[in-house]
Amino acid sequence: MAFPTNSKYVIIGAGIHGLSTAYHLALNLRSKGLGSGRDILVIDKTSIAAGASGIACGVVRNNYFQPAMRELMAHSVKVWESDAEAYSYHPVGYMQISPEVMREDVASIAEQQKEIGYESVFIEGAKESTHYMKGLFDDWQAQGITSVLHEKSGGYSNNTRAMYGLAAKAEAEGVRILTGVAVTGFDRDSGSEAIRSVQTDKGDIQCEFVVVATGPWVKQFWEMLDLPHEVNIKAKDGLIHDGIPMWVFWSLQEGTLGVDPKMQRTNDGVMPPVIHVDSDAPLFSSVDGTLITEEMWGIYYKPDFHFDGIQGGAAPFKVETDPDHVAVDPYGPDSPDFVVGPEFAHMWCSALAHCQKRFEGQMPLYKDEPSGGIGAFTPDSFPVFDIFCDNCYVVADSNHGYKMLGVGKLVAEELTGVRSELMKPFRYSRYADGDLHPVSNSPFPWS
Numbered sequence: 001m002a003f004p005t006n007s008k009y010v011i012i013g014a015g016i017h018g019l020s021t022a023y024h025l026a027l028n029l030r031s032k033g034l035g036s037g038r039d040i041l042v043i044d045k046t047s048i049a050a051g052a053s054g055i056a057c058g059v060v061r062n063n064y065f066q067p068a069m070r071e072l073m074a075h076s077v078k079v080w081e082s083d084a085e086a087y088s089y090h091p092v093g094y095m096q097i098s099p100e101v102m103r104e105d106v107a108s109i110a111e112q113q114k115e116i117g118y119e120s121v122f123i124e125g126a127k128e129s130t131h132y133m134k135g136l137f138d139d140w141q142a143q144g145i146t147s148v149l150h151e152k153s154g155g156y157s158n159n160t161r162a163m164y165g166l167a168a169k170a171e172a173e174g175v176r177i178l179t180g181v182a183v184t185g186f187d188r189d190s191g192s193e194a195i196r197s198v199q200t201d202k203g204d205i206q207c208e209f210v211v212v213a214t215g216p217w218v219k220q221f222w223e224m225l226d227l228p229h230e231v232n233i234k235a236k237d238g239l240i241h242d243g244i245p246m247w248v249f250w251s252l253q254e255g256t257l258g259v260d261p262k263m264q265r266t267n268d269g270v271m272p273p274v275i276h277v278d279s280d281a282p283l284f285s286s287v288d289g290t291l292i293t294e295e296m297w298g299i300y301y302k303p304d305f306h307f308d309g310i311q312g313g314a315a316p317f318k319v320e321t322d323p324d325h326v327a328v329d330p331y332g333p334d335s336p337d338f339v340v341g342p343e344f345a346h347m348w349c350s351a352l353a354h355c356q357k358r359f360e361g362q363m364p365l366y367k368d369e370p371s372g373g374i375g376a377f378t379p380d381s382f383p384v385f386d387i388f389c390d391n392c393y394v395v396a397d398s399n400h401g402y403k404m405l406g407v408g409k410l411v412a413e414e415l416t417g418v419r420s421e422l423m424k425p426f427r428y429s430r431y432a433d434g435d436l437h438p439v440s441n442s443p444f445p446w447s
């Protein structure tokens with residue numbers, strides 16, 4: 001097929017946001033009589049699922065301290081549930097298991113989940129929490145836990161399978177997905193900010209609307225769009241903090257214990273919820289008993305046949321290199337800089353053993369293969385979903401986003417004229433206006 005020289009909508013990035021936007025936009029255009037999937041072109045410099053969406057753990061949860069995030073996640077869970085098979089979605093539920101320092105935060109999450117009708121069970125107290133966990137796993141042994149939030153919805157999805165499922169749904173609506181085409185810049189209309197054509201290494205594509213959904217590569221696109229390198233942020237107390245870098249990178253740490261996934265069945269013999277444990281109990285090595293940390297730590301894990309083992313991760317760390325010098329390519333497991341090493345394996349496997357006896361002595365089965373990847377984070381670590389340059393929708397999820405399948409649906413609605421209340425708290429103007437999201441006590445930058 002000839003290289004297209006124009007398309008009404010050009011969506012850059014074939015990850016979860018680009019593909020979800022393409023699919024839902026095609027549905028919207030058709031149902032509103034505004035066109036069809038044939039008006040949409042998705043381009044990706046590598047392939048479908050070549051970015052963060054193709055390596056994500058795939059956890060889908062509601063547990064967020066910020067009301068706006070929680071409402072967006074509840075909306076997204078409904079989209080996951082709408083076609084669990086195509087999205088390779090496993091609705092096993094999700095558990096946030098926490099120490100005393102987080103109890104009040106999590107209690108308020110549970111309270112607000114009730115208000116929005118998101119089903120969950122909240123357990124408080126050390127004895128009660130242990131009892132609840134032992135009811136699920138009789139080998140539960142984590143220390144210092146005083147609350148358990150058990151979300152009955154959510155779970156996880158198999159990353160690449162879900163992306164192929166989403167791509168197939170978009171293509172069935174007439175969307176064209178072109179891979180191996182790298183965007184290099186934008187041509188503007190004379191005398192306006194608006195983008196007239198997308199420049200690529202294969203030629204220019206004229207368009208009326210552009211969607212940038214490039215995950216960890218968003219900083220490069222921010223620069224192509226001539227958007228500010230730094231932002232000024234109005235704090236809650238009215239003070240202006242100026243010169244804050246717009247993008248920083250964090251390195252996500254994940255890996256797989258190469259055991260039979262069925263090893264993690266519950267007492268009732270069923271596949272369990274995704275487990276997330278935060279703890280301030282000292283963490284000791286399951287190999288030699290030495291102290292690993294006395295600081296707050298956190299892990300998450302789930303049995304996963306796609307990864308073929310118990311897959312999960314630990315809190316990420318901030319990449320200290322100047323963001324201008326961070327190499328995003330080669331990405332993920334191919335990166336020479338940002339894959340997890342033995343230190344992660346030691347900590348994560350020891351933490352698994354801290355939580356459940358069945359993981360004691362299993363560390364030699366940790367899969368010694370490159371895993372993990374980086375994410376581009378905004379100044380407050382929350383997404384920016386907004387229109388820039390008159391006709392360019394930037395979907396920058398600040399690495400929250402595999403679970404946010406529903407964002408593409410809302411972007412599609414906005415592109416066809418319906419402004420979304422759910423997206424409003426994620427506008428770029430919140431930094432200047434001081435409309436910031438509340439911050440939790442979790443060790444993770446995305447809780």
Ligand SMILES: Cc1cc2nc3c(=O)[nH]c(=O)nc-3n(C[C@H](O)[C@H](O)[C@H](O)COP(=O)(O)OP(=O)(O)OC[C@H]3O[C@@H](n4cnc5c(N)ncnc54)[C@H](O)[C@@H]3O)c2cc1C
Pocket residue numbers: 012013014015016017018043044045046047048049050051052053054055056057058059060181182183184213214215216217252253254372373374375395397398399400401402403404
């Ligand atoms: C290790 C890891 C684990 C994670 N686990 C979870 C999780 O369990 N749950 C969760 O909710 N989130 C998770 N995340 C975050 C989540 O994966 C991302 O937020 C989300 O996948 C980003 O999706 P995206 O569509 O914006 O970008 P991506 O999936 O990264 O897609 C961007 C695409 O843009 C393409 N591209 C880049 N530059 C160009 C260019 N110049 N021209 C054309 N195409 C280009 C890339 O090839 C890529 O395919 C995880 C992230 C990582 C790194």
